[in-house]
Amino acid sequence: MPTVSALDHVRDLGRFVSASPSSFHATAEAARRLSAAGFKQLDERQEWPKEAGSYFVIRHGALLAWLLPATAGPRTGFNIFGAHTDSPSFKLKPKSTTGRFGWLQAGVEVYGGPLLNSWLDRELCLAGRLVLLDGSTVLAQTTPLLRFPQLAVHLDRSVNEGFKLDRQYQMNPIWGLGDPSEADLLAVLAESAGVQAAQVAGYDVVLADTQQPEVFGADQAFFASGRLDNLSSVHAGVQALIELADTTENAGSESEAPIAVLAAFDHEEVGSGSTSGASGPILADILARISASLGAGSEDWHRALASSWCLSADAGHAVHPNYADRHDPANHPQLNAGPLLKINANQRYATDAEGAALVARLARQENIPYQEFVSNNDIPCGSTIGPLTATRLGIRTIDVGVPLLSMHSAREMSGVQDPLWLSQLGRAFFAATTGR
Template sequence: MSTAATRDRLATEFAEYVTASPTAFHAAAVARDRLVAEGFTELDESAAWPSDAGGYVVVRDGAVIAWRIPAGAGPTTPFRVIGAHTDSPTFRLKPNPVVREHGWERLNVEVYGGPTFPSWFDRDLAVAGRVVDADGSTRLVRSGPVARIPHLAIHLDRAVNDGFTPDVQRHLLPVVGASDGPDPVDAAHWLRELVGDAVAWDLFLADTQEPARIGAYGDLFASWRMDNLTSVHAGLLGLLEAPADGAHIPVLAAFDHEEVGSASVTGAGGPFLEDVLGRVLEGLGAGRSDAARAFRASWLLSSDAGHLVHPGHPEKHDPTNRPRPGGGPLLKVNARQRYTTEARGEALWAAACDRAGVPFQHYVNPNSIPGGSTIGPIAATRLGIPTVDIGVGLLSMHSTRELVHVDDLAALHGAVAAFLAG
């Protein structure tokens, strides 16, 4: 069980990671930089890879995969993979995004994933993402607070509190300035200053409010992007703490595009992880049957945020599995395999939590609500590696301000580290 000092340190480090990672591109780069600073070697996918013992990391756009080859690893050495995702629901800038009308300059955006729309209104927003220069090089950019999606005043819509259904094209475009007056804003010029000489870009809206410890006793942690940077950060620290002489190869696989289906070259439905694991085994002298044996002896821990019981809506939760704040990370179970956990996986997770000295809680959707899914079923189907679904419990998932208990943050870290240590 973590001490209070450890919980505080982990919460502070996590807050720093979220603040530095407004987009998937930033999250992957920050994780890579931390690993390299701790002695990992960054590899180029187009070059030959070493097979010596040590830590390695590869970044592909907004995804990052890192692993540590222990001394004595061979062609059938299995993997322990912690899988997560770097993206979160937001809004992406469309091509030719500037909209000038009624004295305002706005940005034309499209919905990315499933954001909770009301939580995005009347917040100070930044623009952040990746830009590509003419020579093919890439840069990460980030503005300060420049945009706001404005609510209509209640005086002009007396029924707004009876139901809120914004038009996704007309009502969700953020204001970035006034186009009239003595100092009119030229949003196109401002955007060109942000991206510099770039010829193309992938830009998104980002919340600018920093994470904070809240609650009467500071036991709650509020932030955006906890779905799913909680898992990426826990996996990052767990990999750094993994022993260099273990009986398996610990891996962090943080994918992009989970919020939009994972079907991309950087998503869990693509070949990224399969390519990396295959190349690692090939470097260790594995043939096809060796790789099959290694995969079958491996485990994938699909870590993604889950739901705590909402105190105002207890009817939305299963009657006998009701996760509570501070009760430990969640083990997700679903008969339709929207979560992959079965009995062997539950035993594995229980053992990891026991070694870490932390409790865990079951999460099951009520029969009336299908719920979401994770990278777990997708990666398991592609790789054939036994998989178990877990994650930290949140309140207000997909809001710009999600909520978690600090004890659960620390418990997730401890259990993931125990899983990777084996």
Template sequence: MSTSAPYRFDRRHTDDLMTFLAAAPSPYHAVAVAAERLEKAGFRQVWETDVWDASASGKYVIRGGALIAWHVPEGAHPHTPFRILGAHTDSPNLRVKPRPDAGAHGWRQIAVEIYGGPLLNSWLDRDLGLAGRLTLRDGSHRLVNIDRPLLRVPQLAIHLDRTVTSEGLKLDKQRHMQPIWGLGEVHEGDLIHFLEEETGIGHGEVAGWDLMTHSIEPPAYLGRDRELLAGPRLDNLLSVHAATAALTAASATPDLPYIPVLAAFDHEENGSQADTGADGPLLGSVLERSVFARGGAYEDRARAFAATVCLSSDVGHAVHPNYAERHDPTHHPRPNGGPILKVNVNQRYATDGSGQAVFAAACERAGVPWQSFVSNNAMPCGTTIGPITAARHGIRTVDIGVACLSMHSARELCGADDPYLLANALTAFLHG
């Protein structure tokens, strides 16, 4: 289903998305880049340990790899409802273990743990960098990004596994996914000492780390007419980027009837059960404190939440030309067909009929087409932060996104115009 209103593509948005993806190899970097953009739009950071004021302005909170940002317009009441854009900052990958230095037979390796549900084969024979957050002895944090060929998970040569062509590739997560990064003897502390030198931190100052691998191949337009976008972490930094752009645009608009919010959570890929995840208290705490800072009480909070709507934006599945039978036969989302409305009556997605009407109205105001997605009845359906947000906070939630291929691969694929169309729809939603 789509609107009939005209729209025009603007590749500058997708160009900027590519810059965003390259600058955000970890959730911590994604939050930092989004915060920098919010600062340029007049937002200011507030801390959860401080007293919050009632000023009409843009504010944001950072906790680890999560960010909640909101803009209180002039004249907002304690019971003014919110319009929330929900997304997540994490992606499936290989993450460094507490004792990272490993190896065998003259090879130096890094011990990694599988995060989320990556397509393991997509990480083989790929030049990998290392990024994340270092925690120092004084409790402060330092971002690190080694964005050059540092690691590689080598695949076994076909000469040593003749069954791979007949029986398929079978990977053991523990034995086969440990990347190499050099030759020689293994010494405990080598990796962290290397990172201290790379970042200019004093030797022995690192007390903890949250590190992960990333493909160093930059995002790129693909195809004869460059109508496709290939890149890492489209799931779900595409939505974080679009939502950040929509929030900054809405914050410049006077007389908004709602308080626009960006909720970018971490740990969606492993169930959202974390203090920085959608199933944690962060979003509810921020919204409630915003109500109370403006002089509201529980009754105002209840009124505001009852009229609040959240668009949970995450990538979805485009119809795969080589596996069309895996999709619902009447729902085939296509790249550059506009954002998708995600529906599952068993509440793997939170969309219902009233939510569909909200989304359709936003797309109509924005002049962009939209599509519907449901899973094949014979295939398990994935899920998002949408049902969690709806159930935890009692907020009407609608699941949407952009159709892509190769979801959970080290490198994913979508239509090059869809990020721009999504951002326009999100902006129209925030304007009400």
């Protein structure tokens, strides 16, 4: 596969993000890329093939893809690159058409933990899935349609002295003019998908910023985009797995090759408790079926898990120059200095000494820089799918990710170099047979 520059990679990441305004669009875009690379989509309701190959499964807003080498047996371990497809946003409520005083507004519910103020005065679209009366599903995405308008400073002279938004009463975007009783936001959404509103029986729809991703800064050092948490990791994993599949096809499989798995879960931003989330059964289900197709019994299954690793990839924090006191005094991750190795004594991240050593070996092998991240003791640490995966399956797990500023903003910021390094680390991890 041709060598890709960091700038080419991040621009492709921008195209991936633009095609992925919702978790359902993200899985569709990942599936499109995997299919183009020769991966075959499987249906969980049907019998799966037992021969070696490259496969993927979609469950709602989650996608799992894997490379099954010809040399795999009942006890072959898994190298799992974990990520998540969802991002903080606002989800469309039932009875979505609201409004007053001649304005048409949308009823939305806060999804996850967005920086509310970052969503103000932006042109937003609606995106997600519509489930029709016949049970079929279609993806929908409107053109720029909605906006959360700020109150003018003339009407709130104290706004710059302290600012707090009421989630229920002040986070209601406008999308038109007229009488709400005579308008139907769902009809606009359905039209974008080429269906009639009367056909729509259910929907999972979020708001997304429509501003295009952009490279900027001195020497084109920075990258701004929505949903980098965590589409930067999903994109890295997809590209790494495609590259590995291409390399394996051209060079053949090694006798000890693990089963490389990309696990892109949904609902991480709201706790992962769903059929397609990391706290749900999806990963265990897929891994068990893969092992069963290789003839694994109970003993083989547990030995395969004991030989497995998970690299949990989720965006992390770069040091903010205006808020350095919010970071650990001795650990100041920079943009364009490499992916983060995320460590937490209270197991909010799953990295331990064995995992840190494996990352060190892979980084040295591939000449990839990386940086350690720990939280300030006075500020609660976030978490990832890493500890959930380790807890559910007992798989050794490492937490990594691209450093960001403005995390959970409608428009986040990374370095141009780091996303490529994360993908290269993922590629090396997929193929790793050391430290097993």
